Amino acid sequence: MTTIAFIGLGNMGNPMAANLVKAGHTVIGFDLVAENLATAREHGVTIAADAAAAVREAEVVVTMLPAGKHVIAVYGDIAPAAKPGTLFIDSSTIDVESARKAHALAADHGHVSVDAPVSGGTGGATAGTLTFMCGGAEGAFARAEPILQPMAGRIVHCGGAGAGQAAKICNNMILGISMIGVAEAFVLAEKLGLSHQALFDVASTSSGQCWSLTTYCPVPGPVPTSPANNGYKPGFAAALMLKDLKLAQEAAQGAGAATPLGAEAAQLYGLFNAQGGAGTDFSGIIEFLRGQKG
């Protein structure tokens, strides 16, 4: 079994660390929030005084932090403190440039590293069924795979440094765009006197079929488990969707890729967030669209 340092024990990090403990690993954790440390302790995580202390005896370090600036700051503290040859896994969703910088910081101190953002939300983190999208060298991925296993439903090696983050933001750009498309179709159907169920029955078995329709349907009724049936309680909050769409736009601008629908989706989620939608599920954008004049 492995000694694993876990930095960032928030909504995602805490249940992920708990699954590593359940798998028999020794987990040494650190977070800035006392309440999160107390929860981690209940899960069997040993609490360290700070991030550098958490990694000193570790063979593997997992980070689950809010954004690129946090990952770079924490790597600045922990890369010099860890034993050379430690495996660094960053599962935060961050910009591709910061992800590559984090790989370089780890390499500068003789470590190997993988960027491994996840999809599946807090439900997947608790159930141990997250999808991990990994970027890094073959050897680093081979070491990371068995560590990720107790937290994962699926683990995909997407390519070199930053490829995991690239896959994550491309996927979530599809998701943001497709949810707006599905929501617009329901709003149009309402104006045309077509029932939600009728549109669902046709589109879910026709060329309009997609995950935003068949799993996360933005109107109550056709898919009983979708957040629309629960007052748009997240799920996946609109604030996080906006964060990922902005990351996709930054990456598109840096790479010179044309993403006009991605840009429009970021704009619409920005307006939805500003008008009070940030804490609701991202499928709640249908309510914002209903409020717009045609």
Ligand code: NAD
């Ligand atoms: P969160 O805010 O609940 O957790 C982040 C934690 O990092 C907090 O507890 C915070 O105190 C801690 N932290 C910040 N700076 C730190 C530092 N210097 N040292 C130690 N700890 C520090 O966020 P979350 O929902 O757990 O998300 C974490 C990451 O996972 C984000 O990048 C998010 O985009 C991504 N993600 C979240 C979800 C989701 O559904 N919540 C799904 C997929 C991916």
